[in-house]
Amino acid sequence: MVVVAELEIPANAFDLGRLSQVTEGIHIELERVVPIGTDGVMPFFWATGPDTESFDAFEQAVRGDDVVEELTAVARVDHRVLYHVVWSDTAANLTAVLVASEATILEAYGDDPWRFRLRFADHRGLREFHNYCLDHDVAFRVERIYTLDEEQDAKYNFDLTPEQRSALTLAVEHGYFGVPREVSLQEIADELGISQQAASERVRRGAETVLQSVLLSQSASDLD
Known part of the structure; x- marks a missing residue:
């Protein structure tokens, strides 16, 4: 292998x-x-x-x-x-x-x-x-x-928690990041059965984790 x-x-x-x-x-x-x-x-x-x-x-x-x-x-x-x-x-x-x-x-x-x-x-x-x-x-x-199998799994996992992944997936599917926004944070919270504050934290932290993984990965050009 x-x-x-x-x-x-x-x-x-x-x-x-x-x-x-x-x-x-x-x-x-x-x-x-x-x-x-x-x-x-x-x-x-x-x-x-x-x-x-x-x-x-x-x-x-x-x-x-x-x-x-x-x-x-x-x-x-x-x-x-x-x-x-x-x-x-x-x-x-x-x-x-x-x-x-x-x-x-x-x-x-x-x-x-x-x-x-x-x-x-x-x-x-x-x-x-x-x-x-x-x-x-x-x-x-x-x-x-x-x-390589472990690398492939890590590439698409982004170290998200299951809760962050669910919230972020729901937000993307329902157009939360669209312009104009197609769903409110409260609606996402209601579907997940959590508070708006909890939904906000999961979406925000999940999005930050993905963006850091993609944009700030440990490549040579990034660390230059």
């Missing part, structure tokens, strides 16, 4: 993380999902910085590092630059671990520490990743481990 692991890894434990520390004010995140072995490891990343001088200093420092063969600025958008990097044969530690454990990087971003979301074909792959990290002295902290 496919397993997803969310981890924290110190920046100095892997090549891209260490390079992200060479220039103050530069924040890095991987650009997209890149299966290990198709185009190297971590070949594209976005860098966000305060000004042109910061990017110039960053590029100079990165190109002068032994672990990098080539660094190319692919696109520049406002204060963000998309880079393509070719790692040299000297690149090791986490890079070697990811290749050996056949992990897929779903998401990675950070300053220090970095946060990774990795997908493994099964628990065996995750165990191999853990063992390789031990062998290569790569420290990490596990935040969460779950299967």
Whole structure:
């Protein structure tokens, strides 16, 4: 069964993380999902910085590092630059671990520490990743481990209580959020058999929970 692991890894434990520390004010995140072995490891990343001088200093420092063969600025958008990097044969530690454990990087971003979301074909792959990290002295902290089925269930549950879900579903179905509003809060309360105040709290808190889950999810762009 496919397993997803969310981890924290110190920046100095892997090549891209260490390079992200060479220039103050530069924040890095991987650009997209890149299966290990198709185009190297971590070949594209976005860098966000305060000004042109910061990017110039960053590029100079990165190109002068032994672990990098080539660094190319692919696109520049406002204060963000998309880079393509070719790692040299000297690149090791986490890079070697990811290749050996056949992990897929779903998401990675950070300053220090970095946060990774990795997908493994099964628990065996995750165990191999853990063992390789031990062998290569790569420290990490596990935040969460779950299967795709568990992720799918959580995605549509939004951590709502049953009472909040009932109230919010009723409000949506009857047009409470419509313009103009098609049902009053008192009518929702009457159908649920609760007070208007209780209905208000369930609808408000339920709506806030859903909006936070959708709009303020823990993605790289949100945390930038």
